[in-house]
Amino acid sequence: MQEPAYLDPRSGATFPLDEPRWCGPEGQPLLLTDLPGLGRGQIDRAKGSLWRYAAALPFRPEAPITLGEGCTPLLPGEWNGAPLRFKCEWFMPSGSFKDRGASVMLSLLRAQGVRHVLEDSSGNGGAAIATYAAAGGMRARILVPDSTSPAKTVQSRALGAEIELVPGSRQDCADAALAQARDIFYASHNWHPFFLHGTKTLAYELWEDLGFRAPDNVIIPCGAGSNVLGCALGFGELLRAGEIDRLPRLFAAQPAHCGPIARAFLGLPEAAPRPTIAEGTAIAQPIRLPENLAALRDSGGGAVLLEEEEIIEATRGLARRGLYVEPTCAQAAAAFGRLLEAGTIGRGETTVVVLTGSGLKATRRHAELLGLSL
Amino acid sequence: MQEPAYLDPRSGATFPLDEPRWCGPEGQPLLLTDLPGLGRGQIDRAKGSLWRYAAALPFRPEAPITLGEGCTPLLPGEWNGAPLRFKCEWFMPSGSFKDRGASVMLSLLRAQGVRHVLEDSSGNGGAAIATYAAAGGMRARILVPDSTSPAKTVQSRALGAEIELVPGSRQDCADAALAQARDIFYASHNWHPFFLHGTKTLAYELWEDLGFRAPDNVIIPCGAGSNVLGCALGFGELLRAGEIDRLPRLFAAQPAHCGPIARAFLGLPEAAPRPTIAEGTAIAQPIRLPENLAALRDSGGGAVLLEEEEIIEATRGLARRGLYVEPTCAQAAAAFGRLLEAGTIGRGETTVVVLTGSGLKATRRHAELLGLSL
Numbered sequence: 001m002q003e004p005a006y007l008d009p010r011s012g013a014t015f016p017l018d019e020p021r022w023c024g025p026e027g028q029p030l031l032l033t034d035l036p037g038l039g040r041g042q043i044d045r046a047k048g049s050l051w052r053y054a055a056a057l058p059f060r061p062e063a064p065i066t067l068g069e070g071c072t073p074l075l076p077g078e079w080n081g082a083p084l085r086f087k088c089e090w091f092m093p094s095g096s097f098k099d100r101g102a103s104v105m106l107s108l109l110r111a112q113g114v115r116h117v118l119e120d121s122s123g124n125g126g127a128a129i130a131t132y133a134a135a136g137g138m139r140a141r142i143l144v145p146d147s148t149s150p151a152k153t154v155q156s157r158a159l160g161a162e163i164e165l166v167p168g169s170r171q172d173c174a175d176a177a178l179a180q181a182r183d184i185f186y187a188s189h190n191w192h193p194f195f196l197h198g199t200k201t202l203a204y205e206l207w208e209d210l211g212f213r214a215p216d217n218v219i220i221p222c223g224a225g226s227n228v229l230g231c232a233l234g235f236g237e238l239l240r241a242g243e244i245d246r247l248p249r250l251f252a253a254q255p256a257h258c259g260p261i262a263r264a265f266l267g268l269p270e271a272a273p274r275p276t277i278a279e280g281t282a283i284a285q286p287i288r289l290p291e292n293l294a295a296l297r298d299s300g301g302g303a304v305l306l307e308e309e310e311i312i313e314a315t316r317g318l319a320r321r322g323l324y325v326e327p328t329c330a331q332a333a334a335a336f337g338r339l340l341e342a343g344t345i346g347r348g349e350t351t352v353v354v355l356t357g358s359g360l361k362a363t364r365r366h367a368e369l370l371g372l373s374l
Numbered sequence: 375m376q377e378p379a380y381l382d383p384r385s386g387a388t389f390p391l392d393e394p395r396w397c398g399p400e401g402q403p404l405l406l407t408d409l410p411g412l413g414r415g416q417i418d419r420a421k422g423s424l425w426r427y428a429a430a431l432p433f434r435p436e437a438p439i440t441l442g443e444g445c446t447p448l449l450p451g452e453w454n455g456a457p458l459r460f461k462c463e464w465f466m467p468s469g470s471f472k473d474r475g476a477s478v479m480l481s482l483l484r485a486q487g488v489r490h491v492l493e494d495s496s497g498n499g500g501a502a503i504a505t506y507a508a509a510g511g512m513r514a515r516i517l518v519p520d521s522t523s524p525a526k527t528v529q530s531r532a533l534g535a536e537i538e539l540v541p542g543s544r545q546d547c548a549d550a551a552l553a554q555a556r557d558i559f560y561a562s563h564n565w566h567p568f569f570l571h572g573t574k575t576l577a578y579e580l581w582e583d584l585g586f587r588a589p590d591n592v593i594i595p596c597g598a599g600s601n602v603l604g605c606a607l608g609f610g611e612l613l614r615a616g617e618i619d620r621l622p623r624l625f626a627a628q629p630a631h632c633g634p635i636a637r638a639f640l641g642l643p644e645a646a647p648r649p650t651i652a653e654g655t656a657i658a659q660p661i662r663l664p665e666n667l668a669a670l671r672d673s674g675g676g677a678v679l680l681e682e683e684e685i686i687e688a689t690r691g692l693a694r695r696g697l698y699v700e701p702t703c704a705q706a707a708a709a710f711g712r713l714l715e716a717g718t719i720g721r722g723e724t725t726v727v728v729l730t731g732s733g734l735k736a737t738r739r740h741a742e743l744l745g746l747s748l
Contacts, residue, residue, distance in 0.1 A: 048445070048447060049447065065696075066449075067447065067449060067462070067696055067697070068446070068447025068448075068449055068462055068465065071422070071445075072442070073422060073423065073441065073442025074442075075440075075441060075442055088441070088442055088467070091442065091465040091466065091467075092465065093462070093465075093696065093697070093698070094698065095469075095732060095734050131696045131698065132696060133696075134693065134694055134695060134696040135695060135696030135697075136696075149748075150741065150746045150747070150748055151737055151741070151748050154737050154740050154741045154744065154746060154748075155698055155733065155734065155737075155740070157744050157746070158690075158693045158698060158733065158740045158743070158744060159693050159694075159696065159698055160693060160694055316532075319508065319532045319533050319534060320508055320533075320534055321508060321509060322439075322441055322467065322505045322506060322507075322508040322509030322510075322533065323441070323467075323509075324467070324468065324505065324529055324532060324533055358469060358732070358734060359529065359532065360469050360529065360732060360734035360735060361734060363525055363528050363529075363737070366528050366529070366532045367524065367525070367528045369532070370528065370531050370532060372524045372528060372531070373524070374523075374524055374525050374528075
């Protein structure tokens with residue numbers, strides 16, 4: 001297999017990996033060229049973190065920035081009378097699955113000499129970058145819309161990130177980040193392909209959790225799609241490495257109020273985004289939309305659009321099982337119910353529902369659902 | 375070894391284990407008689423949770439209530455230039471170490487037929503009981519002082535616990551719980567000895583983390599002392615089982631503003647409690663004070679009283695390392711600095727600092743430290 005390189009998946013152009021870069025020369029989003037993945041004999045079993053799969057990364061940093069991320073529980077459960085598995089991705093340093101991507105991305109970037117990073121996110125992405133920048137002795141600047149409630153940035157600020165309030169919308173904030181990216185390395189969880197090579201460890205972990213088998217289905221709360229693409233990468237590598245004999249079907253769960261990937265997959269016209277309780281997945285313009293569609297299609301999977309009431313009901317259903325999570329990720333459970341009812345998923349199949357973030361990140365939302373004012 | 379029984383450690387009286395009971399006939403706090411512990415060959419390595427140590431419990435429930443608690447990271451780090459290990463106990467279902475105790479206690483109680491439990495805690499204890507009651511299909515009633523901010527009970531309420539606001543002080547609330555304990559089984563994290571047999575799995579885990587060695591020192595944020603007593607139980611069992619050849623020294627870290635266990639250990643007179651940022655350890659009247667003192671003494675360890683400024687500085691120091699935790703548990707790191715400076719702990723020793731709760735549980739405190747108003 002060739003040396004790993006950055007790849008523009010739309011033109012096929014490649015760029016050498018050894019110089020830090022987060023986009024192509026015309027600002028296009030990049031992936032990496034296909035990597036060989038790893039076989040079960042290459043797992044570093046002494047490591048109780050995602051770094052046990054370091055052999056699957058594009059290169060191995062001498063000193064990974066690690067806080068014990070990964071190796072999260074896969075719990076058996078039931079939903080609407082059918083068995084499923086909950087992958088509990090909030091057992092993480094910063095409380096969400098984004099720590100996988102942040103640990104790998106910042107470890108690789110630091111090994112390439114990057115010391116100061118830029119990010120734009122008031123949510124889980126920003127908190128994860130702030131966490132690993134702190135752990136790695138790197139500086140982080142995080143841009144957030146000036147309308148962001150102070151509570152949302154406490155975690156990143158406490159971790160030492162510099163928070164810059166940008167007047168205007170979320171899009172203005174993203175534009176400001178692009179402008180500042182000339183001066184500070186833009187370690188965006190949405191843009192940098194190293195991030196996806198962190199999230200892909202979810203696939204490796206599910207494979208190991210299940211005794212070196214792929215599940216039949218993985219249902220993923222989907223905003224920009226980093227877990228969809230991460231699973232596609234990871235399971236794709238395992239397939240090419242001969243470790244599994246077929247891909248699991250990947251299903252993206254998105255809010256009906258803001259679900260551009262699901263809408264495109266389902267052949268629905270574009271729609272103006274509306275506010276949703278599933279705020280972590282409210283990404284109106286995902287930069288890797290075509291790659292997400294390809295990942296869902298290639299896996300034989302699909303997409304589900306969920307109404308607010310369904311998301312709320314699923315949030316409550318999870319809490320009744322002791323699973324206190326962000327409403328955002330309850331979409332995956334709600335989608336399981338729908339897919340089961342439609343007969344798309346069978347009761348005898350092995351289905352994983354990915355629960356991406358702690359309910360402690362959504363105290364205000366949970367209070368609203370309880371009718372409490374804080 | 376005799377059949378396990380409840381034990382009044384102050385009188386030596388025992389009571390049969392097979393009927394649910396949370397205190398002695400005169401309302402005295404109980405422990406269990408000595409258990410044999412387990413050897414390394416008895417670890418159930420297929421389980422990625424504290425239930426791998428189920429052989430060390432007083433009895434094995436057929437269906438444990440488990441959400442993947444335990445098996446938390448033990449991270450190498452440094453503090454004031456000396457090496458230490460951080461045990462990251464917030465990688466847990468409800469975000470704190472209390473899940474160890476709750477999972478074991480409610481599993482054992484449910485196996486004994488208990489279906490409805492009473493607790494009094496607006497903090498981590500209440501959240502953990504609410505979590506495992508939900509997971510186990512049990513009802514939970516949690517009493518909290520009516521002055522408790524609504525934000526503190528959102529998690530327990532969302533998980534389906536019944537929250538009862540009790541007029542008056544924290545003590546009034548404890549008194550109300552004792553009164554209600556005639557009607558509902560009082561599954562108090564402070565009172566029930568099964569809880570300690572959950573927290574003792576921390577000791578087993580540290581032993582396994584370190585390649586079946588005990589650390590030299592364990593520094594523990596201490597309120598009522600469930601982790602101090604849990605470590606004393608677990609390491610004591612390992613010593614009796616011949617798996618370790620000496621106990622680690624246990625050190626209790628308490629706030630100077632409310633540190634009755636440390637004051638008693640250090641021979642200081644009692645003092646009226648004052649408010650502290652370390653609210654999780656602000657227990658003015660720990661019911662197992664003599665047992666805590668004995669545990670510290672028998673291990674050759676000690677106690678440290680920390681000023682508010684030291685706790686704040688340690689909270690910041692941990693955040694600078696990417697460890698976003700409750701200020702309460704930063705006391706353990708601050709105490710490490712003190713013990714190092716005093717020469718009580720040497721640089722070459724293996725010292726574990728236990729970090730008990732997620733910073734996401736203390737957003738308001740962190741905001742205060744940042745000078746942010748929410």
